[in-house]
Amino acid sequence: QVQLEQSGTEVKKPGASVKVSCKASGYSFTTFGIIWVRQAPGQGLEWLGWISPYNGNTNYAQKFRGRVSMTTDTSTSSAYMELKSLTSDDTGIYYCATCYSSFLISNWGQGTLVTVSS
């Protein structure tokens, strides 16, 4: 079955960058899009963007444009999300998820905790 395995907890200082990985298994990697969503402590869910592993097309949330970069590596069935110029407001759990062409989200990774603190 579809599984998404994310990288481990990150602790970063303000101004640094973080790169979270998401390794897919159980399906053909180029079949589904990959989206990234984050959740600040005790808060709701916020969409960061989408990438097509098929052709590399991306669509980023306006709020994060210029600061976020999403990539994929089809040879390893992995997706990556890099967020730069971190502030304490970026502290939270970052999730990858697969989505259909309709953008219906189908499966979620387990989440990666990113803590930004001086």
Added chain:
Amino acid sequence: DIQMTQSPSPLSASVGDRVTITCQASQDISNSLTWYQQKPGKAPELLIYDASILDAGVPSRFRGSGSGTDFTFTISDLQPEDIATYFCQQYDSLPLTFGGGTKVELK
């Protein structure tokens, strides 16, 4: 961006109660709406998609309805394992947007 307004939050109920959560979209999203359940420390789990279709394995006490801008999520017979936070989310257009969540607590 499409705004999703979810209510109430929080919600206190007893085991066996019928629980209803509403979600309103700021514009017509047809039936492109999902409902998720999230328990502490866990990723969201899909319960309902296309506004009313239960995902595989989801108990029939969960129900979704609505289309256009107004949607309803119901748990017909609240069980202890249903204590969680529930989110609606639209996928009619990017950016994908979520409701603020409803934390269901035991009274």
